[in-house]
Amino acid sequence: MTIKTNKPSEKNRVLIFDTTLRDGEQSPGATMTLSEKIEIASLLDEMGVDIIEAGFPIASEGDFEAVTEIAKAAPNTVICGLARASFGDIDRCWEAVKNARQPRIHTFIGTSPLHREFQVQMDMDTMAQRIHDTVTYARNLCDNVQWSPMDATRTEDDYLVRVCEIAIKAGATTINIPDTVGYTAPSESADIIRMLLERVPGMDEIVIATHCHNDLGMATANALAAVDAGARQIECTINGLGERAGNTALEEVVMAMRVRHDIMPYHNNIDTTKIMQASRLVATVSGFAVQFNKAIVGKNAFAHESGIHQDGMLKHSGTFEIMRPEDIGLSETVLVMGKHSGRAALRSKLENLGYSLGDNQLKDVFVRFKALADRKKEIFDDDLIALMTDSDANTPNDIIQVKTLRVVCGTEGPQTADLTLEVGGESHKVTATGDGPVDAVFNAIKMVFPHDAKLALYQVHAVTEGTDAQATVSVRMEEDGKIVTGQSSDTDTVVASAKAYVNALNKLIVRRAKTAPAALT
Ligand code: KIV
Ligand code: ZN
Numbered sequence: 001m002t003i004k005t006n007k008p009s010e011k012n013r014v015l016i017f018d019t020t021l022r023d024g025e026q027s028p029g030a031t032m033t034l035s036e037k038i039e040i041a042s043l044l045d046e047m048g049v050d051i052i053e054a055g056f057p058i059a060s061e062g063d064f065e066a067v068t069e070i071a072k073a074a075p076n077t078v079i080c081g082l083a084r085a086s087f088g089d090i091d092r093c094w095e096a097v098k099n100a101r102q103p104r105i106h107t108f109i110g111t112s113p114l115h116r117e118f119q120v121q122m123d124m125d126t127m128a129q130r131i132h133d134t135v136t137y138a139r140n141l142c143d144n145v146q147w148s149p150m151d152a153t154r155t156e157d158d159y160l161v162r163v164c165e166i167a168i169k170a171g172a173t174t175i176n177i178p179d180t181v182g183y184t185a186p187s188e189s190a191d192i193i194r195m196l197l198e199r200v201p202g203m204d205e206i207v208i209a210t211h212c213h214n215d216l217g218m219a220t221a222n223a224l225a226a227v228d229a230g231a232r233q234i235e236c237t238i239n240g241l242g243e244r245a246g247n248t249a250l251e252e253v254v255m256a257m258r259v260r261h262d263i264m265p266y267h268n269n270i271d272t273t274k275i276m277q278a279s280r281l282v283a284t285v286s287g288f289a290v291q292f293n294k295a296i297v298g299k300n301a302f303a304h305e306s307g308i309h310q311d312g313m314l315k316h317s318g319t320f321e322i323m324r325p326e327d328i329g330l331s332e333t334v335l336v337m338g339k340h341s342g343r344a345a346l347r348s349k350l351e352n353l354g355y356s357l358g359d360n361q362l363k364d365v366f367v368r369f370k371a372l373a374d375r376k377k378e379i380f381d382d383d384l385i386a387l388m389t390d391s392d393a394n395t396p397n398d399i400i401q402v403k404t405l406r407v408v409c410g411t412e413g414p415q416t417a418d419l420t421l422e423v424g425g426e427s428h429k430v431t432a433t434g435d436g437p438v439d440a441v442f443n444a445i446k447m448v449f450p451h452d453a454k455l456a457l458y459q460v461h462a463v464t465e466g467t468d469a470q471a472t473v474s475v476r477m478e479e480d481g482k483i484v485t486g487q488s489s490d491t492d493t494v495v496a497s498a499k500a501y502v503n504a505l506n507k508l509i510v511r512r513a514k515t516a517p518a519a520l521t
Contacts, residue, residue: 014257014266015233017209018044018250019053020282021070022082024241029456029476029483030286033510037066038073040238040281045074047274049250051104051233056082057096058089062511064096071100078144080104085134094141105138106176108148111155111163124159132166139171147172148211153184153192160192161199168200174207174233179222182215182245186225193229209233212248214240219248220295224256227266238282239290239297251275251296251328259323273329277354284389287474287485289461296328329354331381339373346384353381355388375491376468386463386470386489390499398506399424400449402498409437409494419444419498441498445505453479453508460493473500482511 021037024030032040037054044052054070055063071079079100083089085107097103109131110119116127131147138145147167149155155163164175177192184192189210197203210226210233212219223234240249254270261267279297283290292299302325317324325331331352337345343366350357350365357365368387373379403420414433417440421428428448434440438458457476462469471493475486486504490496 010267012266013232014227014268015050015207015209016048016250016254016268016270017051017053017080017233017235018049018237019211019235019247020044020237020241020250021066022053022055023235023243023247024237024282024286025055026243027241027246027286027288029485030241030288031483031485031507031511032285033507034062034066034069036285038069040278040285041070041074043274043278043281044238045077047271047278048269049077050269051078051080053080053082053106053235055096058083058092064092067093067096068099071097071103075101078102078104080106080146083107083138085109085130087134087137090134090138090141094138097142102144103142104144104146104174105142106146106148107134107138108150108176108178109134110151110180111149111159112151113156114154115151124162128163128166131163132170135167135170135172143173145172146174146176146209148176148178148209150178151180152177153179153188154181157192157195157199161196164196164200164203168202168206172206174209175203176209176211176233176235177226177231178211178235179213179219180211182213182219184212184222185216185218186221189222190225190229193226193231197230204230207233209235210248211235213243214245214247217245219246220252220256223248223253224264227257228264238278239286239288239294241282241286241288249295251279255296255323255328258327272327274354275328276330280354280385284487287457287476287487289459289472289474302330337369337373337379338377339370341369341373349381350384350388353384353388372470372491376470378466380464382463383470386472389472389487390489398502399509400502400505402495402502403427405441405495405498407437407441407494409440415440417441417444419448421445421448421502423449437494438497441494442501445498445501449505451479451505451508453477453505456483457485458497460497463489471496473497475500475504477504477508479508479512482508484508484511 025032041052052074054067057064057067067081079097081093081097083093093105116122135147149163208231210223210231212222234253236248236250236253238250240246257264257266290297346366346369347362401422403422406418409415415437416433418431430444430447432440432444432447434443456478459474460471463472470489470491472489473496477484484504484507486500488496488499488503
């Protein structure tokens with residue numbers, strides 16, 4: 001059996017299909033703005049991702065525009081848009097991807113008994129006909145068509161064989177086998193791929209993809225097992241972002257194939273030294289912080305706390321480390337600078353951390369760096385990363401800006417906030433009280449900018465150790481089904497809270513201008 005990929009001669013080449021901007025963005029609260037999506041897409045392109053699933057063009061004007069713009073920002077990758085099994089979806093998808101250098105239409109339908117009966121209400125024959133018609137239609141528009149039987153792992157084998165054969169005959173060039181609800185296990189994941197290769201005529205002539213969700217914590221293992229059985233495209237997201245428990249994490253499958261090449265002799269095109277940068281960017285943009293013990297990219301993934309481990313590491317790093325921090329672009333966290341450090345040193349340090357800045361941006365960040373250095377003796381890598389995040393999140397172009405804030409708090413209430421907020425260039429000064437300083441500040445903001453958005457999450461985490469550490473605050477807000485996340489960092493937790501709240505409101509203003517998404521998967 002020969003397995004075809006983009007380069008047919010490379011039978012062990014695994015294509016990396018990143019769906020951070022589509023499946024990842026579907027996780028509640030992970031909504032991203034256009035410029036954030038473009039920034040992520042160009043980094044994915046730079047790091048060697050083969051296919052970027054850029055969005056679901058029929059979902060909203062915003063998604064459509066994002067897919068169109070990403071096609072320009074990521075010239076080296078295949079740009080894929082998602083479409084349900086309907087001509088309208090496929091037309092809209094094609095409109096969005098058609099100007100990409102390498103466009104792909106990805107169309108899907110739920111094939112399991114539950115999906116057939118309850119989600120799309122179609123019997124087997126009607127669905128088979130629909131698959132034939134929609135894949136044929138997509139293939140007439142685009143040479144590169146991916147088809148997915150959603151909930152494949154809970155679809156009857158015979159029906160899965162039947163529909164895969166129809167899709168291949170209709171012209172699908174990639175068949176993706178999704179474990180939509182994270183239900184399968186490694187042995188079964190491999191068995192399904194083997195079964196399809198054995199029973200579906202032409203299955204060995206197209207690329208087989210695996211798309212796993214992590215509901216039982218097995219997404220990475222399931223994806224790799226599918227590859228062992230013959231799949232040659234892994235669908236994944238940075239940090240494992242995605243619906244519910246997320247998708248297969250890109251960094252995990254890529255590093256697993258690299259570290260255990262002896263038993264998984266597959267290769268891919270990813271520049272692993274960009275992994276940390278991508279992880280930080282996605283965490284910042286989505287507002288989904290990476291758990292400390294997350295494999296590969298967690299803060300503790302390379303930390304050695306116990307005496308025995310530290311002793312071993314000093315003697316030989318291989319004693320307790322199976323990969324080097326630098327393999328994923330992680331430089332040692334060291335004390336970087338203080339208030340006497342200059343602009344060139346800051347630029348070089350930021351470049352080490354993966355940020356390349358133009359002169360104007362550097363000027364702005366340098367001012368913020370000096371202000372931080374005045375308040376905080378020691379500045380670590382994580383402080384600089386928080387500073388960069390904040391510079392991206394709160395810009396002078398924002399409609400609402402925090403100008404001044406003074407808070408009275410302590411054992412004797414009421415806690416009071418005196419706030420000056422600028423809205424559309426007009427200054428407003430208010431005083432509000434609340435149940436604690438943060439509540440007082442949020443009440444003050446609401447006095448100036450009344451809204452009905454619900455506060456869905458308020459989260460604080462310390463960037464580094466010490467009482468002078470910066471706090472990064474995330475604020476998630478929900479209004480009419482639209483969810484946005486604001487973020488800010490400051491050595492003053494209450495100031496960071498005010499700015500994070502305002503950042504969320506600014507994003508909400510942008511979202512309001514866009515049409516509401518249609519009901520989708
Ligand atoms: O999980 C899933 O089944 C999907 C499909 C749209 C491929 O995301
Ligand atoms: Zn999915």
